[in-house]
Amino acid sequence: MFCEGGHLYVYFTYGMHFCANIVTGPKGIGEAVLIRTVEPLVGIEMMKKNRQKGRLHLLDGAYLINLTNGPAKFCQAFGIARQENGMDLLDSEIIIANGETIPYRSISRSPRIGIRSGLEKKWRFFIKGNPWVSRK
Numbered sequence: 001m002f003c004e005g006g007h008l009y010v011y012f013t014y015g016m017h018f019c020a021n022i023v024t025g026p027k028g029i030g031e032a033v034l035i036r037t038v039e040p041l042v043g044i045e046m047m048k049k050n051r052q053k054g055r056l057h058l059l060d061g062a063y064l065i066n067l068t069n070g071p072a073k074f075c076q077a078f079g080i081a082r083q084e085n086g087m088d089l090l091d092s093e094i095i096i097a098n099g100e101t102i103p104y105r106s107i108s109r110s111p112r113i114g115i116r117s118g119l120e121k122k123w124r125f126f127i128k129g130n131p132w133v134s135r136k
Contacts, residue, residue: 001030003086008094010075010085017072020080022089022096036113036124037069039132040077047077069134102127 001009004027010020025031040047047067068077075081089096109122126133
């Protein structure tokens, strides 16, 4: 997490799951954003194979809502584990690319999930009404 922004920080939690963060701060400063969920667009069959467990629900007859709607599910679906820790997200197999701009009015905030302190801080950001958001 103390790499320069634009790197992947992967850690093992609860003795059973990997979680992935995008490092956002300067080198030496531990700042990162946890990836809680993604809306898969391509590679869905591979993601299903990687997950192999858990109930998968159809959404709109095509997408699987439970495939990537949690930080551990995201890592499982994308095959992210310890060996991806430290990857440069601007020049490696895993990259960050520009996407569509989301209007500010469509973005919502809430307290983070799975913590006990700092609940007054709304540091969890998501698109309002997006079915892929983990734990509404």
